[in-house]
Amino acid sequence: MLPWGRAVRAAGLLRSGPGAARRARCGPGERPVGRGAALPAGPDLRHFLRGDAAGETAPEPPPGSAPGAGRVYLETYGCQMNVNDTEIAWAILQKNGYRRTKELDEADVILLVTCSVREKAEQAIWNRLRHLKALKARRQQARLPLRIGILGCMAERLKEEILHREKLVDIVAGPDAYRDLPRLLAVAESGQQAANVLLSLDETYADILPVQTSAGGTTAFVSIMRGCDNMCSYCIVPFTRGRERSRPIASILQEVRMLSDQGVKEVTLLGQNVNSFRDMSEVQFQSAAAPVLSRGFSTVYKAKPGGLRFAHLLDQVSRIDPEMRIRFTSPHPKDFPDEASVLQLIQERHNICKQLHLPAQSGSTRVLQAMRRGYTREAYLELVHHVRESIPGVSLSSDFIAGFCGETEEDHQQTVSLLREVRYNVGFLFAYSMRQKTRAYHRLQDDVPADIKRRRLEELITVFREEAARANEAMVGQSQLVLVEGPSKRSPSELCGRNDGNIKVIFPDAETEDAAGCKAPVRAQPGDYVVVKVTSASSQTLKGVLLCRTTLSGSAASH
Numbered sequence: 298m299l300p301w302g303r304a305v306r307a308a309g310l311l312r313s314g315p316g317a318a319r320r321a322r323c324g325p326g327e328r329p330v331g332r333g334a335a336l337p338a339g340p341d342l343r344h345f346l347r348g349d350a351a352g353e354t355a356p357e358p359p360p361g362s363a364p365g366a367g368r369v370y371l372e373t374y375g376c377q378m379n380v381n382d383t384e385i386a387w388a389i390l391q392k393n394g395y396r397r398t399k400e401l402d403e404a405d406v407i408l409l410v411t412c413s414v415r416e417k418a419e420q421a422i423w424n425r426l427r428h429l430k431a432l433k434a435r436r437q438q439a440r441l442p443l444r445i446g447i448l449g450c451m452a453e454r455l456k457e458e459i460l461h462r463e464k465l466v467d468i469v470a471g472p473d474a475y476r477d478l479p480r481l482l483a484v485a486e487s488g489q490q491a492a493n494v495l496l497s498l499d500e501t502y503a504d505i506l507p508v509q510t511s512a513g514g515t516t517a518f519v520s521i522m523r524g525c526d527n528m529c530s531y532c533i534v535p536f537t538r539g540r541e542r543s544r545p546i547a548s549i550l551q552e553v554r555m556l557s558d559q560g561v562k563e564v565t566l567l568g569q570n571v572n573s574f575r576d577m578s579e580v581q582f583q584s585a586a587a588p589v590l591s592r593g594f595s596t597v598y599k600a601k602p603g604g605l606r607f608a609h610l611l612d613q614v615s616r617i618d619p620e621m622r623i624r625f626t627s628p629h630p631k632d633f634p635d636e637a638s639v640l641q642l643i644q645e646r647h648n649i650c651k652q653l654h655l656p657a658q659s660g661s662t663r664v665l666q667a668m669r670r671g672y673t674r675e676a677y678l679e680l681v682h683h684v685r686e687s688i689p690g691v692s693l694s695s696d697f698i699a700g701f702c703g704e705t706e707e708d709h710q711q712t713v714s715l716l717r718e719v720r721y722n723v724g725f726l727f728a729y730s731m732r733q734k735t736r737a738y739h740r741l742q743d744d745v746p747a748d749i750k751r752r753r754l755e756e757l758i759t760v761f762r763e764e765a766a767r768a769n770e771a772m773v774g775q776s777q778l779v780l781v782e783g784p785s786k787r788s789p790s791e792l793c794g795r796n797d798g799n800i801k802v803i804f805p806d807a808e809t810e811d812a813a814g815c816k817a818p819v820r821a822q823p824g825d826y827v828v829v830k831v832t833s834a835s836s837q838t839l840k841g842v843l844l845c846r847t848t849l850s851g852s853a854a855s856h
Contacts, residue, residue, distance in 0.1 A: 371410065383410045413455070415727065448475070472537065503548040517563070543576050582603065615642065627654050640684065647849065660708075660711040674711065698729045782794045810846070
């Protein structure tokens with residue numbers, strides 16, 4: 298799963314950031330099955346594909362009710378994939394005559410792109426809807442129509458509840474239904490509620506070039522695949538985003554070239570499980586052998602032969618622009634076999650960041666088995682050692698869940714020891730909460746009390762921060778290549794950016810020399826690469842002094 302925004306790193310109990318395992322307490326009406334109770338049937342194919350009335354409830358709009366060029370306000374919650382989904386949805390709406398507004402009060406349409414991976418994420422949407430209820434009531438009194446829509450994973454999971462519990466919601470669209478937004482809004486304009494939450498086996502929006510929501514930005518996300526087949530027992534993603542399907546490589550390369558032409562300096566390739574990427578779009582791609590898994594890893598599904606794989610995509614993307622950094626998230630540890638050329642590419646290419654996200658989830662083999670992660674603690678540690686041997690100086694990040702079903706104090710201490718042994722640079726840590734439809738909901742008992750979950754999470758965060766601080770302190774005195782993102786939020790006299798390992802770096806906004814040969818002093822701008830000498834470090838940030846402006850290629854050549 299995808300880590301939430303890059304700025305959120307082990308932020309504790311309130312807001313932590315994929316991507317990883319983000320789970321929440323049972324919501325209203327949800328009930329974990331007790332150990333003595335008869336177990337109901339687990340999830341089956343009907344949870345992925347719903348072709349009946351539950352999948353698509355919107356009637357056809359009446360003649361002449363096509364929406365006009367209304368103003369749309371988009372609000373995004375959750376992971377980077379939702380940021381990309383927002384850009385896809387806006388591209389579709391823009392093509393159909395809508396205009397974008399950043400002012401809520403100006404909007405004719407308000408769309409919330411939602412996350413369902415934890416109950417807390419869903420609760421944020423319910424709270425937001427209560428706020429919007431008052432706005433919609435004022436609009437109705439003034440006879441100014443306002444349509445409100447829920448998009449994304451929460452729409453997929455809770456369509457009926459959203460439509461019935463909050464009558465102010467006009468449209469509900471799942472992650473695979475964004476092409477249908479103009480029609481759904483037309484139906485809503487006629488006064489009816491409209492929904493489409495049909496999951497697809499092939500929708501990738503490959504032919505839609507997302508409209509970047511941050512004009513002039515230095516970084517961008519590019520979705521390369523959707524869905525997940527891993528079926529980890531705690532995870533709702535396969536049920537909200539469906540089965541794995543990959544975009545054709547040609548469409549991905551086209552999008553990355555477009556971003557390069559726009560001046561974007563860093564692209565992150567996105568997917569729930571990026572390194573299981575498999576392009577089957579052309580007949581000649583379908584004869585390749587099934588991939589080999591990392592040693593000691595297994596899956597719940599049979600290996601899938603055929604297709605162009607992630608290593609081929611990464612190779613092609615990295616060749617487009619030598620001045621563009623490439624990252625990817627979120628991979629699964631099983632897809633980094635010993636002979637994998639992905640690790641070789643990261644080591645060899647100067648513009649592929651020396652940073653890997655290796656979601657562990659737990660340090661206990663027993664808990665990992667209950668999670669259906671497909672590996673043991675020992676196999677995971679062996680992979681970590683292999684990665685560090687293959688890519689010297691690599692920065693590692695990970696995801697951890699505190700208090701999963703049946704977790705004992707001994708299991709928890711094994712996770713603590715894994716955090717200390719690996720010493721991650723970045724971490725995303727959460728207390729477990731059960732999600733409906735998952736295997737854990739059907740087969741396991743959420744039996745770790747909430748107060749113990751909170752205490753264990755706090756301990757994990759404390760240990761992570763201690764070890765991350767030690768890892769970052771090792772960089773003091775070193776020079777780091779930093780991509781400038783803009784002014785520091787805390788001080789207008791400082792700039793901030795990120796190094797190759799995706800760690801935030803703060804440095805003075807001062808004149809400096811240009812290593813490319815410009816004799817006059819220069820000031821660094823967003824999108825510039827600069828060299829910063831690190832003078833201090835914390836668990837989340839490096840601070841330093843600016844040495845010079847440079848280029849990505851020039852920096853690589855000098856090393």
